[in-house]
Amino acid sequence: MPLYMDFHKIDSDAITEEDMYRAHLRDVAVQNKHGLIYKRYYLNLHHKTAFCLMESPNKEACVESHKEAHGVGACNVIEVSHQNEFIPYMGEGSQNEQDLALTLSGEIDSGFRTIMLVDFLELMEIKALMATKISDSIKNYQGNVVKVPSERFMASFVDASDAVACSIEIAKYFETLKGKMIFSIALSTGKPVDEHSTDLFEETKTKVEVMSRLGFQLGISMDLDTKISAFRSKDISKIDTTGITVFDQSSYIEIEKLDKVLLKNLNNSAFNSDTLGSQLGLSKTQAYRKISSLFGMPPNKLLSELRLIHAVRALKKRDKTVSEVAYDSGFNSPTYFTRVFRNRFDVLPTLISKSKFN
Template sequence: MPLFMDFHQIDGDAITEEDMYRAHLKDVAVQNKHGLIYRKYYLNLQQKTAFCLMESPNKEACMESHKEAHGIGACNVIEVSRDNEFIPFMGEGGQNEMDLALTVSGAIDSGFRTLMLVDFLALEEGHASMAAKILDDIKNHNGNLVKIPSEKLMASFIDAYDAVACGLEIATKFQPLKGKTIFSIGLATGKPVDAHGKDLFEETKKKVHVLSRLGLQLELCMDLDTKLAAAKSTGVSKIDSTTITVVDRTSYAEIENLDRVLLKNLNNSAFNSDALSKELGLSKTQTYRKISALFGIPPNKLLSELRLVHAARALRKGDKTVSEIAYDSGFNSPTYFTRVFRNRFNVLPTLMANFK
């Protein structure tokens, strides 16, 4: 049967593991009637969340079963792929005698994960060898590789501390390659099922992509939830976090809006810093101050960087001409594009397809 996962926001201030087990037994008592099997549940008492994993003929059976057991349905239910989603993101932990999910180490599994997205592009030979080193770092820090349809590398970590330590180690490897490689590492922590999402870790995946896309100037950044989660680890004092940019919720909302506007206009050569200010609903001065504060560079520089990185990635694929990529990346002159690209990356655009 298909695999499903639901999300419950727990009401009440004095909920215990025993309370949740009794609630789970009510689910189990009616599961046969609805043709499903409750496998285990993930519990985070601090966040007051629970996530049930079940095999079911369909989503409706999951909802009706919970309504019969508790008088109310789950906040959300999603279908998940066992091999392509559940195992890569959640891992292969077990469960105790109460069907409470456990990590491989035997600790109670909250269901929350820290996702890391590494976006890098070699400007000379060595892309494949660097990817292999990153994969080794992920494995050595107890991370699971998540396959996504891009050259970026995503990993899932049960412990936010492991994710932060891994990100720092990878960033250290990139530092000597500045000028030869561009990179960004984003870290975000969240729950497996969101209130309105359709995919596993939908909001967290979106967040880590946004942080990674606009994080080329920040290099290594994480959301506030990751910082708070990592702070609970006994080993956090060993981490030098001075090189990590922490993005709070207000800053992330601003970055997310900026990301949306920039992506929409990236290939529009008429879109400049003035147009950006207008789309953001800010004055030129406000836009300059806000973007400079967030990324350390002015708006026109950020827009240029994003266009050049977009072009560099397209050039590596080698399936379009330099002129086509120049126009697709928001440049109205291939000659000007070639000059700007060479000045920025110290390599001709025509050579990028050779760097594997």
């Protein structure tokens, strides 16, 4: 049968593990009637959340089962792929005799995970070596590699402090490489199922995508939930986190809005820093201050950097000319594009388009 996972927000302030076990027993008591099997449940008393994992013929059976057992359905229910989603993100944990989910270390599994997205641009043909190093670092810090395309790695960690330490190790490795190497590592911590999600860790994956796209000048960035979780789970004081940019919720909302505007206009050569400010609802001065405070660079520099990153990826596909890539990346002159590209990467764009990247 298909695999489903649901989300429950616990209203009571005095809920205990024993209370949740009794609630689980009510679910189990009616499971045969609805043709489903409750496998285990994940509990986070700090965040007052619970997530049930079950095999069911359909979503409707999950909803009706909970309604019969508790008088109300779950906040949300999603179908998950066992091999492509559940195992990569949630791992191979088990459960105790009460079906409460446990991590591999035997602790209660909250269901929350820290998702790390590593994005990089390498202008040298050493991708295979880099992939091995990144994968080894993730595994050494008890992370699960999630399959993603191209020059990116996504990983899931039970412990946020492991994710932070892993990101620092990978960043240090990138910094040892010779040549023009730029990277972005984003970390976000969240629930497997959200109120309105349709995919596992949908909200958390969206966050790392946004932070990663805009984070090439930051190196490592993470949301405030990851910082809080990392310091709560272990003594992280021995890890130097001074170079990591932390976005609180209000800052993330600002960069998410910026990301949407840039994705829509990046290839438009008429789009400039003045236009960017107006579409953000900010004056030129406000946009300058806001973007500089978030990314350490003015709007025009950020826009140029993102266009160059877009151009590098397009050139490596080798299906367009340098002139076509220049225009598609928002530059109104191939000559100007070539000059800016060479100043940034110390190599001509024609050499990138002719290289054999695997």
